[in-house]
Structures are given as C-alpha cells and as structure tokens.
Amino acid sequence: MTSMQLELPMAPLRHPDRAGEPLSIQDRFEAFHQLNPWILGKLEAMTADCVDRGLRRVGIGMLFEVLRYEYGRATCGDAWKLNNDYRSRYARLLLERHPEWSSAFETRGLRSA
Template sequence: MTPVQLELSIAVIRQPDHPAGKLSIQERFEAFHELNPWILRHLETLTADCVERGLTRIGIGMLFEVLRWQYGIATQGEPWKLNNDFRSRYVRRLLELHPEWSSLFEMRKIHTV
C-alpha cells in the first residue's frame, strides 16, 4: 500500500483527557497511542513503502511530516496533533515489530522517560 492509498476516514487524532504536564513523555505516549493506534500502522506502511523504494536510511521526522501533510486537513483536537515528543517512541515501536529495519533509523538513548 502506498501513502496515497492510506485511509483518510480515520484521520481524527484524539488526545488523552489529562493535562500533559503531570505525566511523563512515556505515559503521555502510551495514552496517545492507545487512542490513536492507526498512527503506528500508517508509520509502518510508510516505512515499508520507503524500503520497497530502496531507501536505506529513513528519518522519523520525515514520516511524521508525511502524516501531517496527509492528515492535517482532516484532523481535529489539540494544537499538537502529532507531538514531536513521541517520535523516538514510535521508532522503537516500529523496530519492535520489524527488527529487520534497525539499520534504517538512527536511534539515540532516551534521556527523559
């Protein structure tokens, strides 16, 4: 499936119902991911598409921007619909599902939980 074929009908990003300042980034990510499991699926699809096209390095920032571009018009909710704080968490989830993609992404140590 190419990025053009992604479903636009599920593009509403729901936000957790708690203030972000009281929870860690990981806790906020877990709550966000539970409400928005489609994001990981689409990041997985975009990554697979990049691999199919022969890319050997991929930046999660690029994938986030593609999602923002594809879904920005259709999203509703808070100003930070796809929070950059969650980028490293999504890469780790992608690599849990696809360890064969480990050479595609540069990973750094997480300093803030």
C-alpha cells in the same frame, strides 16, 4: 501517493485527558498510542514503502511531517497535533515490531523515561 498509503484510513485524532498528576513522556505516549493506533499503521506503511523503494535510511521526523501533510489534506478544519515528543517512541515501536528495519533508523538513548 502510493496505493499502500491510500488504503490506510486516517481517523480523527484523539488526545488523552491530561487531568491529574503530570505524566512522563512515555506515559503520555502510551495513552496517545492507545487512543490512536492507526498512526502506527500509517508509519509502518510509510516506512515499508521507503524500504521497498531502496532507501537505506528513514527519518522518523520526515515520516511525521508527511503524516501531518497527508492528514491536513484528508481533513477539513480539524486541528491536528502530532507531538514531536513521541517521535523517538514511535521509532522504537517500529523497530520492536520490525527488527529488519534496524539499519534504516538511527536511535539514540532516551533522555527521560
């Protein structure tokens, strides 16, 4: 584990209240991201580490699985769920914030808003 990964804390994961009308994936993602902004920081640090090490391609799926693993090691008994529906949204958010990583991620068109 790199020192960059150790510096960013992992907070308890919070999920938005699902009461009311059904929400789109984008709406659910935005609510989740607002409650858990530290996840983007972890994904940014992991991506930067990959790019700094010379990886030409980075998979958001790989980053999600590593984040799940790290969180499982850092917590005890905490049921932690990182919804795969949010992977494409996090990849797009990373690229929005870091256009220099555009060659590292491959994105496809969204199937739903």
